[in-house]
Amino acid sequence: MFYYTSVAFSATGPLLGPWRCGLSSGTIMTYYANRYKWRCNGRIVDQVTRRTFCRSTSYALTYDSYFYKRKIASNDVMLILYFWATRVPRMAISQKDTSAVINDWYKMVYHDLCQDDMRIGGEGVVVEIDESKFGKRKYNRERCVEGIWVVGGIERTKQRRCFMKVAENRNALALNEIIRRHILPGSIVHTDCWRAYRSISDLETNLTHRTVNHSESFITPDGVHTNTIEGTWSAIKLITSPRLRTKKMMPWTLMEFIWRRKHHGNIWEGIMKCLREVTFVRNDDTDPSHTVFSVDADEEFLPVTRGQ
Numbered sequence: 001m002f003y004y005t006s007v008a009f010s011a012t013g014p015l016l017g018p019w020r021c022g023l024s025s026g027t028i029m030t031y032y033a034n035r036y037k038w039r040c041n042g043r044i045v046d047q048v049t050r051r052t053f054c055r056s057t058s059y060a061l062t063y064d065s066y067f068y069k070r071k072i073a074s075n076d077v078m079l080i081l082y083f084w085a086t087r088v089p090r091m092a093i094s095q096k097d098t099s100a101v102i103n104d105w106y107k108m109v110y111h112d113l114c115q116d117d118m119r120i121g122g123e124g125v126v127v128e129i130d131e132s133k134f135g136k137r138k139y140n141r142e143r144c145v146e147g148i149w150v151v152g153g154i155e156r157t158k159q160r161r162c163f164m165k166v167a168e169n170r171n172a173l174a175l176n177e178i179i180r181r182h183i184l185p186g187s188i189v190h191t192d193c194w195r196a197y198r199s200i201s202d203l204e205t206n207l208t209h210r211t212v213n214h215s216e217s218f219i220t221p222d223g224v225h226t227n228t229i230e231g232t233w234s235a236i237k238l239i240t241s242p243r244l245r246t247k248k249m250m251p252w253t254l255m256e257f258i259w260r261r262k263h264h265g266n267i268w269e270g271i272m273k274c275l276r277e278v279t280f281v282r283n284d285d286t287d288p289s290h291t292v293f294s295v296d297a298d299e300e301f302l303p304v305t306r307g308q
Contacts, residue, residue, distance in 0.1 A: 066108065066275055072097045081105065085267045087239070106252050108274045109259045117262055118163050121187030126156040128190045128229040129179065129197070131170055134237065134245040148247050150254065151178050154229045156190075162232065162261060164254040166247065172196040176203060183207065190224050 067074045080101045121127040135147015152164035163182040185205045191197040200209040210224045219225035263270030
């Protein structure tokens with residue numbers, strides 16, 4: 001029962017459909033619950049030969065969806081996503097099936113984060129900016145000598161909107177470019193006294209730059225500090241396994257954190273939104289109304305939005 005409920009929900013609920021027939025001039029297809037299929041009831045008749053072209057085109061229930069051509073049942077897919085949402089570390093499903101579902105799910109998360117989600121701040125909004133090194137201790141006893149640097153910023157607002165980016169280097173040129181891309185004009189930027197931040201005020205984005213000297217105090221008398229972003233680094237490191245703190249994996253870890261922050265308090269609705277608005281289809285599909293993802297895990301992931 002759970003299998004049919006989850007599959008039917010994906011087609012008749014807020015996730016998928018209705019589809020339009022590509023042969024019958026865009027006729028809206030009808031869902032047949034007893035057959036778990038979408039079917040076109042339209043017809044196209046050649047006025048010369050009087051031949052019918054549509055012939056009641058039908059699509060599988062999971063056509064053009066995240067569930068399409070999966071090797072496991074849709075209810076198991078939903079269960080894996082539930083485990084992911086609740087951060088369950090171990091799943092009662094084979095590791096091979098789980099990995100395929102989660103790998104494709106991260107592509108969905110990537111697409112759900114639009115450009116506006118990665119630009120924070122605004123007129124009069126305080127944004128704390130800091131950098132942190134994510135690595136592992138050699139032999140679990142020495143200082144952290146292996147890892148990557150991450151630059152991030154967080155709004156001092158109720159939403160705590162944030163951005164995070166793996167940095168190739170931490171010089172002024174690189175940091176200024178990151179700030180220019182991710183901080184909205186008119187923001188009030190709080191940083192420490194790292195020398196690479198000194199030219200922030202020179203950016204042509206109307207930013208107000210204030211600093212706190214950590215060798216003297218962690219907060220200035222007028223309230224300048226970076227405690228929020230530093231606390232955020234601690235939270236991310238607490239949930240990030242050392243084996244994931246690599247140049248290849250860290251961007252996906254940061255992306256997940258930003259996505260969860262975006263949907264804070266309603267993670268499951270965020271998952272439903274992704275399933276409803278993003279689709280996986282074959283590369284040879286000609287439906288012009290959906291976003292296309294490659295379902296081949298070996299291919300480079302490139303989201304493509306086709307014209308309406």
